[in-house]
Amino acid sequence: MREFLYQKETMPQKTYYIDSNIWLNLFKKEGDPTKGVPYWKIAKDFLEQVIFSEHQIAYSGFVLKELKYNLKDRRLFEEKKKFLEDESKFVFVKAKVEDYDYARKLESEHNFILSFFDCIYIAICQRLGFFLVMRDKLLMKIAKKVY
Numbered sequence: 001m002r003e004f005l006y007q008k009e010t011m012p013q014k015t016y017y018i019d020s021n022i023w024l025n026l027f028k029k030e031g032d033p034t035k036g037v038p039y040w041k042i043a044k045d046f047l048e049q050v051i052f053s054e055h056q057i058a059y060s061g062f063v064l065k066e067l068k069y070n071l072k073d074r075r076l077f078e079e080k081k082k083f084l085e086d087e088s089k090f091v092f093v094k095a096k097v098e099d100y101d102y103a104r105k106l107e108s109e110h111n112f113i114l115s116f117f118d119c120i121y122i123a124i125c126q127r128l129g130f131f132l133v134m135r136d137k138l139l140m141k142i143a144k145k146v147y
Helices: 020-027 039-051 061-071 074-086 097-109 116-128 137-146
Strands: 015-018 056-060 090-093 131-133
Touching (some): 015 020, 015 116, 020 039, 020 061, 056 116, 061 074, 061 116, 116 131, 116 137
Parallel strands (some): 015 056, 015 131
């Protein structure tokens, strides 16, 4: 697995950290076509735009844990994990102790209305200057306040 080494000052491209729900929309082909463009199609189009640009997409072990839990099928999870590992525009980032501490603080300050995983996504993105991509309105509201 490639590990991402990040230095804000030397990276001209943008890095997008994709919330696990977006990945699940894509992998499970979720969305109601009668309500407009299905979620999975929006996710696919976004990923393709990034892949064919100078930008990149980051993911962490927390995204992998959520995918493993929600995909349930071990073979399917391993296939999707390989997809993440093999794509050169996707980079793996590790959470640091400071991310855990900040995520726990956020979780507490907001009376545990966000999951720890959502809070760790905010912490990682804030520390590394990533753009957090999500659909969750509550996560978006809190991320905007603290980011």
